Amino acid sequence: MSELNLTSAPAHLRHGSNIGQPLTRRDGILKVKGQATYAADNHPPGMLFAVMAVSSIARGRVTSLDVTAARRHPGVVDVMTSDHKPPLAIDPEIKTNPFVFRMEALHSDEVRYANQPIAVVIAETLEAATEGAALLAPHYETLPALIGLDAGDSFVPPVVGVGNPTENHRGDVEAGLASAEKRIEAVYETPPQYHNAMEPHAIVAAWDGDKLSVDMPTQGLFLSRARIAELFGIAPDKIHIRSPFLGGGFGSKGLMSGPPTLGIMAAKLVGRPVKLVLRREQMYGPVGHRAPTRQRLRMGTDGEGRLTALDHHARTVSSTFDDFYEPAADASHTLYAAPAIRTSHDAVRVNTGTPLFMRAPGEATGSIALESAIDEMAWACGIDPLAFRLKNYAEVEPITGKPFSSKALRACYEQGAARFGWAKRPLQPWQMRDDAGLLVGWGMGTATFPALMFQAEARAAIRRDGTGVMEIGAHDMGQGAWTALAQIAADGLGLDIDRVEFKAGTSDLPDAGIAGGSAHTATAGAAIHTAGAAVIAKLADLAANDERSPLFGAGNAGVIARSGKLFRRDDESRGESYAEILARAGLAEVEARGTGAPNPASMEEYAMHAHGAVFAEVKVDPELGQVRVTRMVGAFAAGRIVNPHLVKSQLFGGMIWGMSFALHEEAITDRRSGRIMNANLAEYHIPVNADVPPLDVITVEEHDPHVNALGIKGVGEIGITGSAGAVANAVWHATGVRVRRFPIRIEELLTQL
């Protein structure tokens, strides 16, 4: 049931028939039949195949390419190089706004990182294009590469993440540490990680005069369109991008990068449609990654185990040519009630592709360090890790002193701990074994992620046949937009979901902003909700002003929209269908637009975050050091849950990423060449099915009247935070060995077991 009131009663107080229901995915049948069309599945007539050649050096200059050999290969149509390419309208080095990153579009022979695109071979077949790229056999002038967290002089970047201050503090950290009864200081390292969505970045580009058609997975249709427009000097409305399904994004498909730009250039060069798909190894460079960090945490506690100070410093890297700084230390802003907190960052520049947002940027890296340190501090105090966290529970946001818009973390701790059986945990490590003799350890971590809102717009319409339309250029990268947003749309329109035509995933629809920051459902949802309310209001206006309608004069009392009908709020026996209202008015449809945006007043007043508590059990072979996670329980409070079925899946996914962070993922860079030596899925380990134990997710009820109209906080990223630390802490509890360099490697356990 959806109610709609012409007054301003907040929507989160009402429960519709669609929001909250565990619907299965509306795109499920397409996906299980192989009929969901991803970008690389398109084949416009006359299409050619483009394959990138990438640099094998990390720094220097391309001095020659054997274009002749490539061209001579049967089937090769053209070779695009820095000497032979269509012009761009602007220099791709120019940053026209903060969401523009510098890219390589063959505008220079300079090489700034390994796997940088240096040429594109276009051919009649994929086989010919691939071999053509190999035949280019580049020669280089090579300079020594800058590699690793100690490369060159460090500096303090102007901002970290997206516009966060580099340093924050509250209270006097040094005094807090000096007065502490117990102190710890520990340094943690996290490695470079790569998004590795299962779908490689791909584009099918086709020009028709100055019109451009693009199939491309993107988490940001409209930012991508704007970037393409400025790069190619055409109006945005000449560009049509289709991105109905992304085969995963995780941040790497948020902003326009070099490779799809090259695909569009290649299509222009040859005057035919072109498909360019990255090879897996080519995803380790030009499309972003999570930068490595080295984090130093210092903490002190008083005699009762209450924090007196928390100091979190993070060193990270950016590329030599652009700026993105993993805001790792910011993870210490929100969770623990230290009277003195300081967070700070510095960085060095290295020869790498520019780092980028990767699922929980900053929160994931910072969380594993913070949660490990909290565990170390609790142990130093001789206090159970959960009791320690409760003792230091933040009633207001520690770094700002603002109240939380809502915070059901205590319930998360309670429910998660109860489900897990945490009360039976021995305080000491190295206490538990299973009956096969394996060491068993239990660890926990607190999860947190900000509840963000971006900008979005939606268009709603009610048609004369009583059906509804909701249009929004939203993105489904697996989180379930086709389903969850359609549920919100159905409630907003007062219709059953199968009476709503929900359109998303193309650039000719209203701008839905970016699918990132765990904010897409909230932002797009708010726009949909508002658009729905606006179109119902128009319909209600028609009826209320029409004396032939049973709703005549209902204006002040208000109406309720439900199942395709409007009812008088004060007398539900009086109502009529949308179709009747429109028929009488002689209208084919009524339409309206709505927007979703952050509420500056709420942001000023409240700290807004989702929270959670994750509990993990690991088993460790006592002699061989191999680790396996055998159980995880996560309890999360993230405001209103639009679809519990899909939310559970997203939280599972995040928890698996957390496990992966603690135990598996790492890009290994050759210390001399700067090349990534495991740029593949055989040796860059992400968890396989056998790594993933039975998982348990509890969604803790939480009502938040401040975050947005629907009370949604987002669940896409929070699952990693807390989970990575929980696994690391469980490994310590099993073995008594505290590993501070991630992922936890066999040798680190082996040498100490």
Add this chain to the structure above:
Amino acid sequence: MKPFDYVRPTTVEEAVAAAAQPGAVYLAAGTNLLDLMKGNISRPDRLVDVTHLGGLDRIEHLPDGALRIGALVRNADLAHDAEFVRSYPAVAEALLSGASAQLRNAATVGGNLLQRTRCAYFYDTASRCNKRAAGSGCDARDGENRSHAVLGWSDSCIATHPSDFCVPLVALDAVVEIEGSNGRREIVLDELHRLPGDTPARDSTLEPGDLIVAVRLPPAARGFAAHAGYLKVRERTSYAFAVVSAAAALQIENGKIKQARLALGGVAAKPWRARTAEDVLRDVAPTADAFQEAAWRALGDAKPSGDNAFKIELARRIVVRALTLAAAGTPARLPPLPASPFASTSGALHV
């Protein structure tokens, strides 16, 4: 991938003649070869497809008690052959711990023997690699080498052999039947793979045109069925190459080890038969001390080739564990996670 001629011989003789030409290689399932070709590590001129040759895909029980496995038998078919699992449980377990179900369904017995190293510098064509390009140098030596060899390596190559299957096979004295330009011959598996020395480009002792047509397990190999296993430490629970692995097989009579077989994987350019360790286990009781002694012997000549000293200690511990598990007896059914330290994980907790 470089263009190549595709040849599909109908007889072994035709195949050998076709593959003896310079630039020719055999194609079986292609699960390793195509990977190498896609990475431009291997750029053959001619592929001689042996998958359509008749008679090479049979598992035969020979009158003398030996088992003859045709070179084109698929890894999965062999690992799921009930009689095979009963007679050679360590081999079946090793097979099932390798790669993925999909790859095991395709990969052949002969191809498995000839798979090439996973050394990242061998795969990275911009790196110097004496195995890929003879005489170019070895960038692994001072590179990222925590997974590299600790036994039998040389300054020119520190790569390891990636096969799981070969490890118990070499322990059980498997024999390789080879058809070559000069007719048929056979060698023990231990003599198939070469240590690098100064010529790491040659993985094996095969000559151009040589075709592995079968692998034979001699009659004595059955004698270990009651006490055999394969153990593999990995960086994820499945679908990962071994950090270190071991195959152990014992014949125990009247409380004493009559014969022991031991081989290690992931430690050298070949599956590493640990004969000195086997020797100290003969005619002794299967005790922890004996296994420790065997482990020290097995790794007696080991030395790190880089950031991999831990592999020596890990290998010792794996040897002890593999021997301990073998002594305890082969389980009635292969565990859900073959060769995993977590194979026997159960639920009960002891605090």
Add this chain to the structure above:
Amino acid sequence: MNHSISLTVNGARRDFVLDDPRVTLLDLLRERLHLTGTKKGCDRGQCGACTILVDGKRINSCLALAISHDGADILTIEGVAHGDQLHPVQAAFIAHDGFQCGFCTPGQIMSAIGMMREGQAGNDPERIRECMSGNLCRCGAYAGIVDAVLEAQGRMDETNQRRSA
């Protein structure tokens, strides 16, 4: 050099002249037959997204040359359902949310069907996890995948029992 080959794809015999022996089964399906349900995730046998059944067995189609599989019987995700009637594995994947982005899904489903035919895992979740480990899922839908396989296995066991009863 052109090579004539014939394949049975999803029940229909297809004859081709292959102008290039380098074409893999995966690229043949996707780029020449436009059967794009089978996905390319790594092209190197490391992710399982390209899993198809060849002569009833699941393999990675990226590491199989089309020319070498002359005469093979191929089943892809497009051939699994009977019209609107989903295969039990497909239906169970939807019911248990055995996917998010859906990109690995065709490979997961073909792998699950292949695994059930192999008969090695039965309804033991631990064996299912191991036997499905050749199919990576970056979204982390493994729990749903295992539940889906368990349900489909149960249904097919029931059907088989009914048939034999």
